[in-house]
Amino acid sequence: MKRGIILMNLGSPDSTEVKDVRKYLMEFLMDARVIDSPFVFRSMLVGGIIVPFRAPKSAEAYKSIWTKDGSPLIVLTKQLQQALQQVVDEPVEIAMRYGNPTMKAAYDNLLKREPGLEEVIAIPMYPHYAMSSYETAVEHAKDVHAKHNYGFKLTVVKPYYNEENYINALAESIRPYLEQDYDQVLFSYHGVPEAHVKSGDITAKHCLKMYACCEVPSAAHKYCYRHHCFTTTKLVAEKLGIPKEKYTYSFQSRLGRAEWLKPYTAVRFEELPKEGVKKLLVACPAFISDCLETLEEIAEEGKETFLHAGGESFQMIPCLNVHPLWVQTLKNYISDIKSGSEKMVLQDTLETKTI
Known part of the structure; x- marks a missing residue:
């Protein structure tokens, strides 16, 4: 079977400019699984109060950690992509729940790299199940998959908090x-x-x-x-x-x-x-x-x-980032799925909010 891998993470603004931070925060905080209030109230709260107040402060915070290559989260996720690619045969892409690169871009890149793609194994960079992190990332991946009528199967790795x-x-x-x-x-x-x-x-x-x-x-x-x-x-x-x-x-x-x-x-x-x-x-x-x-x-x-x-x-203490044992763990999850094991496969989600 022709497969591809996607590492799914949260995301970051495209730059530390206030306009880019504002755009990112609007997408993030308007997610009904992040702030689960009615749309009209959420729009007023996020667009009228939270983002105008928070965007300039967040921009300054991002500036204090930004690297020459960009956002640390994006840079580290790319490094993890490269490390994993060295130990698996399947093409590996990354996707962010908010911002870039998007889930659609990841799907399309895999199709370019692997014509005739039959299955995508999506691995959320969230060990624990939460409506505002794991669930929203998975439901977004499923929504994009369905909306664009991709022909490949989507398989998601389940929460691994106790694995x-x-x-x-x-x-x-x-x-x-x-x-x-x-x-x-x-x-x-x-x-x-x-x-x-x-x-x-x-x-x-x-x-x-x-x-x-x-x-x-x-x-x-x-x-x-x-x-x-x-x-x-x-x-x-x-x-x-x-x-x-x-x-x-x-x-x-x-x-x-x-x-x-x-x-x-x-x-x-x-x-x-x-x-x-x-x-x-x-x-x-x-x-x-x-x-x-x-x-x-x-x-x-x-x-x-x-x-x-x-x-x-x-x-x-730094996060797992590109720790060799974490790379090996991801490889193991992929190998288990390729062998037909259902041990690490997500069977369902709670779908607390329907957006």
Whole structure:
């Protein structure tokens, strides 16, 4: 079978110019799976309040991390594409949920490189299921595939938050940083509104509605971002032998006034030094590629907040990026699918929002 591979990531503005950042934020925040409000209200909120206020500040933030080759997220995703291409026979392309390169461009490039293409294996760069990340990327890929009536089959890799090879790759990428003296490892995940977690609860009575809900077995865990994050944290800590008292978790990148998953990373940076945590390591497992949320929000702003609050040392651990074990993990997922295994194949999505 003639196959092609697409690595699906979030995206970045085309430049650090305010107009490009504004365009990117409009596409991103107008996604109903990101801000799940009625269209008219969302348009007024995003176009009239959030983007005009946020675009200039975001442009400055992007400037602080921008490289000579462009956005770190795009550059690192391209590097991952090149690394994977060296170990697989199938052509590999990349696509962004927002901005460029688009999903259609990735599909079309694969068709040019592999005439008679029969199957595309899409791999979301999101280990955990969330309406505003994994789900929107997958549904967008499916929508573009259907809209343009492509003749090839679309196969999507399912969330891998607890998959052994991913956990091992993530753990090994963190291990060298544990050789230094540290008080605690903070696993900081991208936050989502509590309402998103509740709306994804297929039982309608479990998530955030009972004590220790993520630890109590439930069918709701299949689509529960919070449970997925807790699971990744626990498995990685166990793999690395980190004592329970030396690691914790938090959620970053809160937007708006709604209640988001807690504890908030920014708040914890202020609190930890007062609790005796002076030497902090921070890992960001929700992100495969380092980006604005890791390089600027954590490594710059977070470090400043922590040190100002009384911390002594702060180290952000890089994301998986192009770690050799991560490249090997992707190759394994592709090999499994090629062999006919359904182990890593997504069977369905929750489709919380129909856009």
